Amino acid sequence: MLTERQLEVVLSVVYEYIKSGESVGSRTLSRRYLTGHSSATIRNEMSDLEEMGYLKQPHTSAGRIPTTQGYRLYVDTVLQRRESLTPSVDWTKLLRDHREGIEGALESATEILSKISNYVGIAAITTIDDIKFQKVDFVRMGERVVLLLVVLNGGLVHQKIINLPWDMSQDALDDLSRRVNFFAGSSWNEVKQSIMEYIMGELSSYKNSCEVALKELEGVILTPSVKVFTGSKSHMFNLPDFQDLSKIQALFSFLEEERSITDLISSCSIDGMNVLIGEENEILEMKNSSLVATTSISNGQKALIGVIGPDRMDYENVISAIDKVLQVLGLDSEGEFK
Amino acid sequence: MLTERQLEVVLSVVYEYIKSGESVGSRTLSRRYLTGHSSATIRNEMSDLEEMGYLKQPHTSAGRIPTTQGYRLYVDTVLQRRESLTPSVDWTKLLRDHREGIEGALESATEILSKISNYVGIAAITTIDDIKFQKVDFVRMGERVVLLLVVLNGGLVHQKIINLPWDMSQDALDDLSRRVNFFAGSSWNEVKQSIMEYIMGELSSYKNSCEVALKELEGVILTPSVKVFTGSKSHMFNLPDFQDLSKIQALFSFLEEERSITDLISSCSIDGMNVLIGEENEILEMKNSSLVATTSISNGQKALIGVIGPDRMDYENVISAIDKVLQVLGLDSEGEFK
DNA sequence: GTTAGCACTCACACCACAAGAGTGCTAATA
């Protein structure tokens, strides 16, 4: 168990290291944070804390930097003490005019988070079980080629090109759409049966094509799909943590793979603020980086908004920034549009 | 005017420099390319060519590297010698062949180009004058909130959230959609008048809201919009041209701004293969980079597919890669490519 | 016009050296 003073040493090292980016020496601490103690005393404490796993030295005879465990202690303390701070930025203004629907809103959110955190904002939205559709549209693009548009309940729009075995006129397709849309808001399993009956009856001349169309529709609705958004990234080059080409390349190629981001996201199991620090991440490319993100579920969709940055991240600011963005988006309360 | 031998020197320097990435000396040339001449002779030629602006020295007493003018000579020679492959591409076919519509097809194209060229594939599609719509849909998302979906003639899908002054039921919205869709395929100016009349008559109870809705629709249809896609980029870190952090940051932040890419694209005026080398680019961040891209117009849309890389780019490969990608996208009717 | 020869230049890698920051340890101190 840590003494009060030891805790203070760890927190000070983390705080100072986050601020400066350089390893923290005993003298700095004794002058700025623990003014009542000499550097020698603190040196002894630091030595003990290194043995306990909270601090480490980048090389012999350098100052100390936090380990993942040290960051963890800091973050847990911060999260415990957290009070919603007053925003220094006019968020509402930034997000008010997201005219591009939920996807546009998430994209704006990542952009804002990138800007104010100086790290990389990310967001994702995925459908979870028993999603309902709000509107379906079949648009004839050419002979036997149809564009399928599906608006899901939360406002997500999916599009897919499908090929039919037999050509259908736009009128016939409209007929089909109308029939399907009659069930808008019901869950797919309820819908399926009655539509099939209808096809067998009134639309039987297009039976094959309709079956294909509905099969595709079912695929779009039932297949859980993820959409990922990332904010601007190029300012990461300026961080001292990424002066090394290979490090920043690792991060960038990681962020480029949608697949790897969805993996990362799936490790956010807590319903609320998730903080994954450095080595706590399963994924190799993230061992040097951290993820702070909140998840929230509404309308059959799970959304995630967060920030990826170096493990030497300004967790306190990032956490409150995410809080504020969520608040403005209204995602923490209801997934409805205002 | 250049002598035969001078031309050969320039082309050899460009070729060798593209291959090796290091400045090319007179001895290398005399041994590998112009075996009939001594290094001293070539030194003299190089000195002349430097004065003429085709070559330059990174520093005194180093070998020569091409100037923009040198690259230009090389590219023009290559382009002249190339057997012209399928020059025009039917973009509409692209759409049919890909599961995710034209946007998905373009995205795949950038991914493929990134992979096979080792630079960055880019693509863009933009509407040009008098675009026609194929289908319009108004979907009620909440009180006075409507999702507007527009499918343009080429298969581009636009979505936008609009706010109405008065609430409209989904039935009323369907009514409106149906009426608008009656004119699918006509140009907007023809449509506008008759729809307005209809609103004034039969839909007059929703007059205000309908006017707003149509105004927004008009905006979506008439405002020229650009969609930009970029392929994977992180392999660019491996190029010797971007070992400098500041250079690669410049490129990445450039590629991150959709705005700047559209600017770049608009400078591709030739209908066919455009090559913009280094300083030929208007844009500051591209002075060190080059763009190779083809444009083509069909269905009221202008599409572009190309590659961005360092000015020391393997133009020959890139040009044939783009040719090939276009060919595959245009000819393969089953549409699955990897 | 072409070539051999030679002096010169510059980038780069290597080394030694000094300065500075910070540690660990020991002995003195409250």
Place this chain on the structure above:
DNA sequence: TATTAGCACTCTTGTGGTGTGAGTGCTAAC
């Protein structure tokens, strides 16, 4: 017993000198 001052030691970083190799420019000979 806990704390502190003092000191030797370690390691990074920056700097200047030096040697090497690649390549040029120039001149004189072919």
